Amino acid sequence: MRPIRIPFICLALLMPTWGQTQTAVVNTANSNNTAIRLAGMQALTTVEGISEFRLPNGLRVLLAPDASKPTTTVNITYLVGSRHENYGETGMAHLLEHLVFKGTPARGNIMQELGKRGMDFNGTTFYDRTNYYETFPANPENLQWALEMEADRMINSFIARNDLDTEFSVVRNEMESGENNPFMALWQRMASTAFDWHNYGKSTIGARTDVENVKIENLQNFYRKYYQPDNAVLLVAGKFDPATTLALIQKVFGAIPKPARVLQPTYTQDPAQDGTREVTVRRSGDTQLTAVLYHTAAGSHPDAAAMAALSDVLAGTPNGRLHKKLVENKLAINVNPWGFDLAERGYLVVMAELNKTQSLAEARKVLLEEIEGLQKSPVTEAELKRAKASLLSEIDKTINNPQKLAVQLSESIANGDWRLFFLHRDRIENLKVSDLQNVGLNYFKESNRTLGQFIPTPTPDRSKLPEAIDVAKLVADYKGKAAASEGEVFDTSPANIEKRTQRLALASGMKLILTPKKTRGETVSGNFTLRFGDESSLLNQAATANLTASLLMRGAGNLQRSEISAKLDELKTRIEVMGGGQTVTVRFDTLRKNLPEVLNLISDILRKPALAAKEFELLVQESTAALESQRSEPNAMGSQAMSLALDVYKKGDIRAARSLDESIAALKATKIDQVKQFHSNFYGANHSEFALVGEFDREAIKTQITQLFGDWKSQKNYTRLKAETKKINAKVVQLEAPDKANAFFLAGLPLALQDTQPDYIPLMLANRVLGGGVKSRLFDRLRQKDGISYGAGSQLSASPFDPSGMWVLYAIYAPQNLGKLKASIQEELTQFVKEGLSAEELADAKKSILEERKIGRAQDNELAAGLVAQALTNRTMAYTEKMDAQIEATSLAEVNAAIRKALDPAKFLYVYAGDFVAAAKK
CATH class of the missing domain: 3.30.830.10 (Metalloenzyme, LuxS/M16 peptidase-like)
Structure with a gap:
């Protein structure tokens, strides 16, 4: 830039x-x-x-x-x-x-x-x-x-x-x-x-x-x-x-003097483990877990690179052995590896999630057989290649993101030296199959594991743990590789972005927005949103729409799910597909040289998804388990209760709120043929927006996008669904969540608010002061003063099309603090309406919002998403510039008048979810 x-x-x-x-x-x-x-x-x-x-x-x-x-x-x-x-x-x-x-x-x-x-x-x-x-x-x-x-x-x-x-x-x-x-x-x-x-x-x-x-x-x-x-x-x-x-x-x-004290190094180390250890946690909940932990080397040790790759081979999704043996065979919902590369000897945890009907014993058996079975089933060259591509892709993305790199280097610094980040990358590049085999056979032993059972053994087989690494000596002469290519200095003012941006209306109906610029590492970000259907054609289609979108990345063209994942790693690309209701959005980040191939892949994902029956069954199983896991979670319980209480749509409307049971029933009732029919009927690019920001060949990309999507049209008409104003439902809902140490508070006030109305920006500023950031009244009161909440705040939403806004308050807290939380919330709301903002609060709110908007325009993926949103509303960066000016010009009187007009504490729906019965007995 x-x-x-x-x-x-x-x-x-x-x-x-x-x-x-x-x-x-x-x-x-x-x-x-x-x-x-x-x-x-x-x-x-x-x-x-x-x-x-x-x-x-x-x-x-x-x-x-x-x-x-x-x-x-x-x-x-x-x-x-x-x-x-x-x-x-x-x-x-x-x-x-x-x-x-x-x-x-x-x-x-x-x-x-x-x-x-x-x-x-x-x-x-x-x-x-x-x-x-x-x-x-x-x-x-x-x-x-x-x-x-x-x-x-x-x-x-x-x-x-x-x-x-x-x-x-x-x-x-x-x-x-x-x-x-x-x-x-x-x-x-x-x-x-x-x-x-x-x-x-x-x-x-x-x-x-x-x-x-x-x-x-x-x-x-x-x-x-x-x-x-x-x-x-x-x-x-x-x-x-x-x-x-x-x-x-x-x-x-x-100017800070060097202290006189001398820091002594820590020296406590555990001996090699001499037998399986086991722990069982019994608590209220809806998810089963089986896991295994193995002691490993320090993050600075060469074994750490091999262990990272081996973890991906064994437990990566969707290419890992455990995913194929456990998830695809319906013995588990998912498998995740947690690697702890630390300053001293660390460890690896592999955790599998099961639903209520799956067998912990069977899943554990397969888990151990796969992890500790490398002698019988050695790592292959193809598995190593995929793992290296995945790990190196993430490293490259980190190098090209200054904030991410700055934070990630903290971990390398903690392990002994910041250069370990690059040395670790080099070690991954140079890995051989034998390296993975050696670490697996050394660390993945029965005597070195901690899980949910204990098995005595007469002849301990202890792992050989490495000696401490002299990190200073290790990195003393390290020079690394050439630094990533530089980009341009890019002015992120709305006027400059608008000057750089080209907006096109393609013959197919697609709106194409291109913002080319030179970037570090020649990166490019994209956002592609399809819009389809109307109220009638989408009736009772909510579950089908969600499942269709979720299946797109699970096989497309001539690639299976695992091959798509491997291809993305090879291309150093991230693709995220989100869908539901009337839209499907593809967000992606890649490199200039790979963009044409990535666009071809996106075309296959959207136009030629496999929609395989096996993946469909897995998705329904995973989605059902995810919903079941929310039954006793205070956050999910409270959010669903509010959605249902404020719902204004008829049953079956794709915008309507659904209970947990209704959502699960709809999932289970949906068939793969319905998903295929939905894709055939609704998907198309004739009502779509596609934004690219970053380094690319403008003319070549216009030609390719036209070729890929120019003839693709939805069979169903598209009419934007109007967002109805929710009706005020002033009441208190209290929900019991047994055996949950943390409670959740949520309050909602429907507003007939649209982002084009005069009160919108004054209320945006008011929300920032009430609870829209860490410098806000709710946060100050509940965390800084009362000390009862780790996280508290408020959110204000408004549509660019319809007067259908919401003001939401939230907080987490201990159930025994319910009374104190209620009193503090009411006091703050009452005072907020009565006294309004101070001049200093308004000035701070303006500055923080404007600075955040600048940061958002500096992130290419966020800018691409914003350009798509603008295209939908026929706005440009001139609107962004105008809004910045309006924020700056808004007066204290306007804000306080808007608060008194919109905010009435008596009209909120208040929801409290937690283990209040147990708290009352303490």
Whole structure:
């Protein structure tokens, strides 16, 4: 995305000899046009466009410039996670992650400040590291604020008693939400069973009693010990000026002194396991799981690459052996591998999901036979080729996405060095079948497994566990490959996008929107939406429409499902098909050189799907199991209750809400012949929009799309279905979800609102302040002040065609806090209507929304989706520019008047789902 390339500093001048201390001299255009000398900074190495420096205080700095993305990501990784916690202090690293968002004396609440600026941000904690990142539209002011903020909270965060008093219950609520998830619960119990001594056996979120009783002094000491420059790696990725940024980093972070304390390495290791271990979790739910865990090598070890490929061979979908043996033979619903490549010896979990009627014993038998049967059924060259293509495709996509790369490098940093990311890729490229065989035979042993049974053995067969890797020595001379090709500096203003965009109406009826630009790695994103049918022709067709769309990727042309998956990996392409109601949408990301072949494949997927009976039966089984699993889930129960209570459509209408039983019955009643007939009758491109954004040959693509879809027309007429305004149904619904530690709150208020009405933008701004971001009243009240919810907020929706809007509130919380939640919600709504917004709140809401809209235009896949939406409504980027101006011009009086007109707390439908009976007995 850019016509002028901003060159990176000549690194040959910065580092004549790797590993030796050099003073980095960077030329920047300051007022005196003189060189800024970054005294004492070491220029260490450069690999594939990423350069590493070290400040005198020990902070490591990575610069990954990519001027093709009009956003910048700042990511800081601290080498501290749950592995570093002591007895009685589990969950401390994660709790600290929450508290550093509470602010510093100079900046106040960091989370609110980030939200006010509309930045995309997060903080995450795992076994070996904690990281924080923020992505924002590229400009010097944003970058300076982000760097100064990270330097400030590195050493000046409050970590105060009053913040801990509220936040520990927020973390507890997060803990409870995880306990609702059967996959998470089983994984946690298996890990704790597999490890005797190592902290990898403990959940990062910690023990409830530790989180509730931690002393603030202990937390402050933990913070002062680990949140220091010599234990951190700062990465700046995306669009920025490297020289200016390096000087700014030296200024804001260089002022932090190097601590006197010395961090001691952890040394606890578990011995080789000497027999099968077993754990059983019994809880309320509708899903059966059988799983197996094996200890493996550290992420820096060569075995990690072989294990990643072997995991794909065994448990990938749809090509993996386990998918074919378990899923296709209807012994399980799906199979997933979870690989933990960590700083120290990690592990692999393979988990199979079953419905209520499938046999755990039979599924477990097949699971173990396939994983531990490599001696009898060795890995083939074809399996290795598919696995390598899949893994390398994901790596390439990460390299071409600055935010994704910045965050992913945190994992490599945690494992010992950021260059491990590229070394791991190289190892995957060089894998041989024998490498996969060797790791499989070493680690996939009965004595090294943890599952749901115990089998004693007189002669232990222990795995040989590798010694620790000297990562510094491993990567010392690593140079990597050539950096990915650069793109152009692309202005994402609506006017420039409109200038670059060509809109065509093809003879077939398709609307084609093309926005060509040069991109990093020559990437291109597309969005293709078909529209079909009317109220009469689609009556009672909801299940058929959904199943038809879901079957498209399960075989097409002369390719089976597994071959489509392998082909996408080979082409380094992601294709996602979504469908239901009147539409089917294909979203995809690929490379310029592969685009013609990808378009041919999309044509086969849409026009020549196999619609095979075997895949249809599997899909119905999987979809039914997914619906059954929602019966006792508070979130699903609450959402369905609201949909049914506010429904205004007649039974059988494709827009109508359906109960769980009705949806399951419709699935089971649908036949494959109905799906084939639906595809034949409804699918066609005569009412469609196709948008491409990125690097492609405009004329060649127009010709190819015309050839592929120009003659394809739907047999059924298309008439857009009107969205009716839902009727207000003011009442309270309380649903019981036994044995669920987390409860769900949902409230809905129908509005006769259309996005062309004068009140729409004022209400959009009002929603941002009420609950539309982390700096909002509901979030502040329920999380920051009351400390009872991990996630809370509100959403406002409106149609571009019909007055059919909705205002929705939501929160998760512990069932015993129901009374407090109700009181807090009512107080906030009452005050919101009575007092309205303040001038400061409105200014912050405008800024955050406008910044988010800029970020959205900077993401090619989002831009493609937006261009399709514009084509449907006959809008252009001029409408986007006009809307930005309207947001900026909206007055406080207009917003507060719109709130008083639209928002009445007494007219909401309130839904509460949770285990309230058990909570009342406590």
